[in-house]
Amino acid sequence: MKLDTSPSSSPLLSLPDDVALNCLARVSRSDHGALSLATKSYGSLVASPDLYTTRSLMGLTETSVYVCMRAPPPGPNPRWYILCRRKTSSDLIPIPSLPSQAQEASSVVVVDWGIYVIGGLIKGKPTSDVYLLDCRTHKWRQVTSMRLPRANAAAGVVDGKIYVLGGLGLGLELDGYTSYGEVFDPKTETWDCLKPFPEELELHGGYIHDCFVRDQKVYAVCGKIDGTDTTFYYSPREGNWGSGNSRSSLGNARDWCMVGDLLYSISRDGTIYWCEPEELDWREPEGMVTKEVKGLDSLKKSLSCSRLIFFDHQNVHLWEQFRKVYNGTFRIPEVMDLLPGARLTNFGPNMLLFWSVLVGDRLQISCAEISLERQGQGDEVRGNIESTSVVLTVDPFDYGYKVLYSASVLV
Template sequence: MLSPPHEKMKLDPSPPPSLSILSVPNEVALEYLSLVSRSDHAALCAVSRSYRSLVGSPHLYEIRSLMGRTETYVYVCIRAPPPGPSPRWYILRRRETSSDLIPIPSLPSQAQESSSVVVVDWGIYVIGGLTKGKATSDVFLLDCRTHKWRQVPSMRLARANAAAGVVDGKIYVLGGCKFDSGELFDPKTQTWDSLKPFPEELELHGRYIHDSFVRDQKVYAVCGKIDGTDTTFYYSPREDNWGRGNSRSSLGNARDWCRVGDLLYSISRDGTIYWCEPEELDWREPEGMVTKEVKGLDSLKKSLSCSRLIFFDHQNVHLWEQFRKVYNGTFRIPEVMDLLPGARLTTFGPNMLLFWSVLVGDRLQISCAEISLERQGQGDEVRGNIESTSVVLTVDPFDYGYKVLYSASVLV
């Protein structure tokens, strides 16, 4: 006999058995977690120690990589006054309407200035730098899977303001010491080796390395000379050879560079963002490097031009003023606040992230803008579109000790 329809629809009032990801084997739990965005991992870690163990497992990164679930995250390093560690590290949390900086474990023994920062796979290497005004050979690795630090073998020489880049999985460090030399680090063997001697015709006396990047498997260094000119040189690991790059006049005087897609971008002392073809890095005379302004970013220019002196310390100011006295009357030497505007460019997938800070009353605001870039016409114009802008950190009251040191994108 069939039951009445209303009895068929009657539901069991007892609650379903509780399910927990911790009740399944770790292998299965890690597969579940690989489907969860890393931005939600912090909340999971707060639930229990077991969740923290799973989230911090290197195997989770391997599974996410195999499943194509890795995501790009941006890390920011900021020098800060005491109390507390300095520099301090953050991860950028991006939301639909705003972004902010979330603190992660920092390293008290990290150099406070002038380190070189590169990304290899899931890790950020912090190389050399200045500690109490002296160069160091220390090298530290931030594991972005677990946000844990460890020290790796030191360089053979102490270096500060060196160029650094990654070619074929190895780290190349150029200059940054009085010997004008270079060396390479193999993460697999954990060993350092010296590069061939630096040629005399490329000697770096009177130059200040302020940026570097990789093109065509070559590590390029960008130097600011005492006369205000930017010049480049490179090392080619595959050819084991040094080479002379191009130069750029002090007009615009780039301070920070990044590569997005097939083009290079830089920011000048007046807040203008320029672009150029990568081929412009190669040496040519007499025209030098040809750069063009990225159109459509006028609304940022005024704020960027005001972001200056807070980005370097008194030691750098003193050294530059000594240069100005020695070479006074020989060159038109720019003021140090003109030479070093305070902004950082970072590649973020097909777009660019721009970090800068500016005084608003008695507060210091560190902002972040995401900019999409489009090449137009016959390829002779690039337009930027500001996708979002957020104040990611506010210092109130203002303190000169704060400074954005580095930013890096990592796929984890």
């Protein structure tokens, strides 16, 4: 039986706009896509920013999860998806993508209802471009560019402003310490330079591979060419820079994220670790003490395999050339050890993981939701796999598919 969606059969369309919006606001956002296809009028109401405002006032906003993937041509590269969650399965549904987005090394942050894509590499060169995805309407627009081109920068949101640290490459280029950070105000769409990085603090030359916000400070995790990692931070409220701990025993833990009041990361062998965030500010000899999240053994093998397919030939070649330059001076890790094989995203009090694994001649993108519980005297965290499903299956031509970013947005 075909549903009659003509205006005469749709009582909702005969109501005043504010009443119609009030009704639509009560419908789950996962059903908005189907409603938008019913009629042009429904599509207009669903895409209206007023619907977001109405849902916010009624306390009916939901957490939506967005995923960005690199994919082989043709078509936009990277490509964006929204996670459609069901009782027994989940799927990645494509949304409009941005043809001009950098293919690698962008920084991604969420402010209110929008996702900002900042900088990155275009044809191997850093860009200062910044784009905003309006998650209410799934429309893109370009905003004011950064003062400097940056790639693999740390970025975080404090008090509604976006702080971007580093991303200038190995060592300090351009104006060095005075160029190391800048801040963006979404209300005025303007960039300002941060207080110069103090020379008395050691800025460890290397690559920033992770960042997060803790205690209103933006932290950057920086990999040194000798294989160890260090942290530094910027505190917007105090207007100060600081340096944190150094660590060398985490087995190349990557994709750090805060869930609740604890800090989580994943290693190349598929182990998920946790630690007290206060340990970031401890200095030697205390060091950082990380512990394994218990109960996730069934995911380890799949997660460890994922890292094998996360690199294109160009990235491998560039890193191998870098390794040759420093050969014999430091222990330079292999490219597979540098980047994560999974993406961690906070999903309310839980964690979402996205990872990809070759199964036969197909590439499967999987998603797992994990609830986390601190047990005993607080010295153990146990993870419980609430759900897991394959959300996308693709042809792995030239290993071109890669999960780049994931983000949770309240819409």
